[in-house]
Amino acid sequence: MKNRRNRLTLGRGSVVALVLLTVAIAFTTTYRSEDEASASGKPKFDPVAYAAKTYEAKVVPAIKKNANDITTLHKAIAADPEAAGKRYGHQSGTGPASYAVTLTGTAGPARSGLMPVTVPGLDKSARVSVQIGPAINGSALRDAAGFITFGQFTNQVEYADAATALNTEMKAKVLKSFDAAAAEGKKVTVTGAMTPLTADTLTITPISIEAAS
Template identity: 45%
Template sequence: MSAKATARQASPGLRRVLAGAAVVVLLGAMALDTKVIKIGSAGDVRNAVFSAADYGKSEFPKVQADVEARAADAATVATAIAKDRATAEKEYGVPAGVGPVISVKFTGVVGEGKSGIYKVAVDGLPDTLTVRVQTGPAINGTELRDATGKITFGQFTNQIEYQDAGSALNNEMKKEVLAKVDTSALTGKTIAVVGVFKLVNPKSWLVTPVRLDVK
């Protein structure tokens, strides 16, 4: 057998050996470059996915505590707004788009309600001022999200998450505050409220509660 024939017979085997060696090298390189992520660890990408329910559960108590700490008596706030709105906004409000969000507290008698929104007669407030409290089932607005000034758009991936954060806080408030109250039978009862409203119309406050107790 000639040397050329021997080389031709050896070539397929040699190629298989070389191919196998290349695969081994490639697999080794892949193994070295592979990072093992433990489920539930900081590197688990699922931890980075925004969960509205988890956000509401963790953040509502913080918002509630902040609002209760800064809440001023409704009569005091109303007097300040009537005297000098701009000064009152700076003293009691947190900037939030078209109007500041103000934290207030009051006790009053519940009047007529519609779609879960009740008028409340509060002593010390002028007759020209209407105070309403929303009790669900739908809680509208982002006042809870904006009330502290500590929750900002930059903390979220996009506008959808930012909006979902507001809804999550509203939903958690319903669970922690309104679920303990028979909101269908409030008319005629006296309630103590701590909550927030966006100051747009100084003669009409729509309050979102963080605490509501029936006397």
């Protein structure tokens, strides 16, 4: 009976010790809010804020400054894609080069988010289309700008989110007020970016679509 009482006493003592340890941890632990935690390290990347700060102030001027006529680019890419990329474009990693481009031509009927444009002087094998949404695909705006690199971001997710956010910002600034049906059959001047997978499929992500003068 004596041994049994000792064992019970030991059990109660262990429970008391555990309770005291838990209380001590609670009093010595500092809890931080999410804002305080983020303030102590690198701020979380905000793609919307990044695009609002970067698109109009930096991306648009860079593409306008470096834009080459689409006929010049098509000939160069068809002749030697690697040389064309080095001379006129910007390359992100091992993917195809992206180009700042400008063109003037006649807008066709928009289908599936693309508006075809017939450009005088362009080889008949080439098909030119302008992305008009609602979905804007690819990272041409990010990559053709020339100053945005992977090393500026923490990881691939942020890098991709930046491209998507720039596309979204462009939609608000350019495509929200663009009437593709009204433009059909009329001459337009388009400036933008493209990342052609082949020399003959030229899909433009625009930074401006205007009536040709």
